[in-house]
Amino acid sequence: MSKSPKDAVTALRRFGLGVRPDELSRIDSDPHGFVASQLDSRSSAIIGVALPAAHERLGEIYRAERASRITKSAVTDARAKSSGSTLLKPEAALPTPARLAREAFKAEVEARVVHAVTTDAPFIERLVLFWSNHFAVSASKGIVRGIVGGFEREAIRPNVLGRFSDLVRAAAQHPAMLMYLDNVHSVGPKSDFGRKSGRGLNENLAREILELHTLGVSGGYSQADVRALAVLLTGWTVGNAASTKWVPGKFRFEPNWHEPGGALLLGRSYMQSGRAAGEAALLDLARHPSTARNIAGKLVRHFVGDATTDGLVGKLERAFLDSDGDLATVMRALLEAREAWTAPQQKVVPPYDYMVSLVRGFAQVEPPIRLHQFAARLGHVTWSPTSPKGWPDGDQDWAGPAALRERLRIVEVFARKVAGTADPRSLADQLLGAQLTPATRTHIERAEAHIQGLVILAMSPEFLRR
Amino acid sequence: MPSQSRIPFVNQPTRRGFLGGGAASLAFWSCVPSRAVAAPRDPRFLVIILRGGLDGLSYIAPVGDPDYIGLRGALALPVEGSDAATSLDGLFALNRNAPFLAELYKRREAIAIQAVATPYRGRSHFDGQDVLESGLGQVARIEDGWLNRSLGVVPAVGLPRRSGLALAAVVPLVIRGKQPIYSWIPPAANLPLRESTIQRLVDLYAATDPQLAAAFAEGISSRAVGRSETSAAPMPGQAPTSPGQAAPFAGFVAAAETAGRFLASADGPRIGALSFDGWDMHAHAGVVDGQLGRRLGGLDLAIRALHTALGAAWSETVIALVTEFGRTVRPNGSAGTDHGIATCALLLGGRVNGGRVIADWPGLSESALYEGRDLRPTIDLRSVLKGVLKDHLGLSAGALRARSMAS
Structure with missing residues (x-):
């Protein structure tokens, strides 16, 4: 590819996290290679191996919730028995669930920031930020605060250079996503539990998977498809602390909540048993041409700008479809396009x-x-x-x-x-x-x-x- | 109490005018004949966007509809007991977490509009908000909003400045556009800005970057008002700085109060937009003492704070509360609601000839529901907003058609 004197700074700013004082001269001989070679190492996205996993943090939060319930009822009992005088007080040292979530959040933010300012693979960190935002979860929803960092480390980072279908599944099966978009509340109306309890579907996760994560809002799906995907995802939940049959805080499939009979999604029927039906549906959605178009457009707008050409989007779209959604291949297609380097700097840095x-x-x-x-x-x-x-x-x-x-x-x-x-x-x-x-x-x-x-x-x- | 909507279909607008083209404006919201102010008018207009899809049936509940309790189940508002909704007329009642709104209604300074929707019939938050804020008939992905376009055509009389007001780091689309805006967020650090540095940046941007030049000029121009008249209040979504009854919604309340002060100040902006997020409740909504009830309570505190901060300017004010869509009439499987279509909107303020619920009530019978699940829209939200632009801000019919909310 032809080269311009601006390419080195473009490599570090448009495809990175800013320039360090000695960096331009170091990469000036091969700015394209500097960015592209970062795609060769999947491990450079991994951080925080010493931090507790999301399920460990959730387990701790569940234990604290349980302890605070027990303490509260003990205090109430004691008050009742001793006519007003307090025999037992909640232990001040016992961390509350909210405090655990806050502390976990802070530790995760610090690890992320330290990595961002020191990494030698800033392009890969940009991909992490992009995909983390694409599969957005929010710390503003209760105890999800305690595991948003774990979500990024466990669902996003290992997959940013892998297959898009793995990323979609990892995000959809992570406790942070299942809780944030309410799938933990979704019950098949005709499932065992649904018939007993009268509870039913919650279509929040299904809708956002179609609208935001995969096909895109104009990707050609209907309200019936939203419902169908919600049916297929019933039973996808998070192990709570109340059983020894599963690991607390981890994704698990609950057959008693799963709607029997499968569903028809985008004209295709999914009749597999258990979680396989939902996984098959996600795989097809991840490979769908609308998804390729949606992802290609979003990547190009993110890295290059709003005024992108259909030609550039088309290149990424083809790379996506030809490689079965291999994200490193898609990013190479972006880096190999000259216009990705020469388009004027328009994006105000977040x-x-x-x-x-x-x-x-x-x-x-x-x-x-x-x-x-x-x-x-x-x-x-x-x-x-x-x-x-x-x-x-x-x-x-x-x-x-x-x-x-x-x-x-x-x-x-x-x-x-x-x-x-x-x-x-x-x-x-x-x-x-x-x-x-x-x-x-x-x-x-x-x-x-x-x-x-x-x-x-x-x-x-x-x-x-x- | 006024009796307009004691029976469904009283106050019935002609449907044709409100659906389809959306060319008509809803005229009967207006206050003008009974509350015309003799002194020179200096009208204020604030749009509050409730993002996430407000469940209008839990705010302004059709308790008199025969199908209401059966369909809503656990999400139906009680009409008796200590949590009873406040009756507005024979058909509709107001959530008990909105005592200040009830007071405004009684003082005839609040109008509720039910079964209202933008022309958008999908169920995506983001497309829904796009249509709500662009003011166009469909998803258009344009860069300016109807409130900003309206700013450009408001008759100058009584409006000392045409700048709009936005209280957000990311300016909402509804007020984004060519017309200048005041924009305010709490200071990021306890440091005064240096005039000489500001001047040099103004120079630099003027020479090389017109977009930054415009935004920076607006940012700097609103600095003084922000500093002198407001404390470092948290923004919506941010952790509250002070405990108290409003703690979880301190951001809402502070933003409302700040907006009120800006709009009240003699040389401040007159037209503004605010966002209150967090209405997307898919699970365990809790309409009385759960998350929805509490959030409606927070909204009520914010309205009260606006009223207080506006002071005498309240008499010249209209506030519109709008949301991108409503929610399913039936609860979903987890005691929440999923995305729906029609919902409610509110007009508040001293210029509102209120104490009424305006509805062409479609009913909640099986055949009346939109696609068998949602409240059917019978009033185009744009006609409501156009009514305000026309009667309150004096936009001409031509300006409305051409600039503010083309369909």
Whole structure:
């Protein structure tokens, strides 16, 4: 492929998480190879092997829930017996379920931030962020807070360079997704439990799998298909603490909740028994041409911008279909397209990515949780999108007036800390390379102090967009 | 109490006007004859989007419909006892978690509209919100919303500034567009911004990046108002900073209060948009003391806070509460509801000739339900909103057709 002087900075910004001060010169001889070679190592997406698994965290939360119930009733009993005087108090040292979830969330955020600012495979981390947002779960829903980090480590990271069908299944079978989109409440009306209890379907997960995860909203499905998929997914639930027959906190299939008789989805009937019917349906959805189109378009808009051409989307779509959804192959198709490198920088960097790029660029040591907090102040709260659609991803979505102003305030905080050590003029060359425009260079040179020069660098259009 | 909708189909609008083209505006919402204000008018209009699909049947419940209790089951509002819904007329009653709304209704400063929907007939939140905010008849993926387009054609009299107001980091589509907006979020750090740095960035953007230039100028222009008139309040969805009765909904309440202060201030914006998220309740909705009941209570506190913050400006205000769609009439298998079609909307404020429920009530009988599961829409939400734009903000019929909500 032909090469331009801008490719090195594009490799590290558009296909990465920002430039580190010595990095442009290191990759300048082969920027394309620098990005593409990251696709060869599936293990570089894996982090936090020492952190507890989601099911371990859930198990602990279930135990705490149980303990707090027992303590509460003991206190009530004791009060009743001793006519008002309190014999037993809830143990202050016993962590509440909410506290466990909060602590788990914080530890997971820190591990993620540390990895983002230090990784040598930033393109792979971008893929993690993309897919984590595509299969969005949110910490705002009760104890899901405790396992959103585990969701990303267990369902997303191992699969970002694998088959899309594995990613779809891993996401749909993870406790965080089953709880977030209510499948744990969905019961086949004619199942054993459904007939006994009168409970029935909950179509939330099924609808979002069709609309968001696979086919896309105009992918050609009907309300009947939503219902059919909901039927096929009945019984997909999470083991609770009440039995020794399963591992608490892990995905499990409950046959007594599963609607018998299969279902007709997109004109195809799924009659397999047990969880196989749902898995077969997800496999077909993951391979569907509408899915290929939906995923290709979303990837191109994310990495290149809203004004993408059908030609580029078509290349990824074909790569998706020809490789049976092999995501490394799909990403290679993107990297091999010249227009993916040359399209103008239009995308305003979302706050989390921006904070990571500030730390990488300014070589500034910050407590990891501060990055999360700053991004949150700009409306981008880690693992907490306000809907299953995930965070907005349009070119200008993160350039809201107030958010832009507050970005300036945060940049001031950073600039004050590094002003003694960094020269804004040489840093601008090191971080923006051939993308640095004469106008930005002039404004940095004319700054009245180092701090101001650094602020202008970090707030320049080149640094705000990728 | 007014008696308009004691019987279904009283106050019946002509259906043809409200469906299909959506060209007509709903005129009878209006206050103008009885509450015309003699002094120069300075109208305020705030749109609150309840994202996630509000279950309108749990807010403004058709307790007098013979099929209501049977179909809704555990989600039916009680009409007797301590949790009894507040009767609005013979047919509809208001969730008990909305005492302030009940007060406004009694003072004739609230109108409820039932069985209302945008032209969207799918069940995707995101397409539903797209149609609600773009104001178009179908999903269009455009970059500006009807409120922003309306800003451009509001007659200047009485509107010192045409800027719109958005209280969000990501500006909602409904108020995004060509017209400038004030945008406010709490300060991210306890640092004053330096004028000289601001000036240099304004210069730089002007030279190289018109989009950033426009957004930055708007961000900077709303800084002073934000700092002088509001505390560092949490935004919707953020953890509350102070405990208290409103704790779980402190973000709602603070955002509403901030909006009220902006709209009330002498040189502030006059037209704004707010989002309250979290209405998508697929499991264990709990209409009285569960999650839906509590959230309606939080919304009521937010309305009260808006009322207080607006002060005297309340008399010049209309607030529209809208959502992308309603929910299934029957509970789903887990005591929640799935995505449906028609729902309710509310108009509040001193300019509203209220104390009425407006409905062309389709009923809840099996044959009346949309696709056998959802409340059938009989009023186009756009006609309601156009009525406000026309009667309250003075948009001409031509401007309405061409700019605000083309169909």
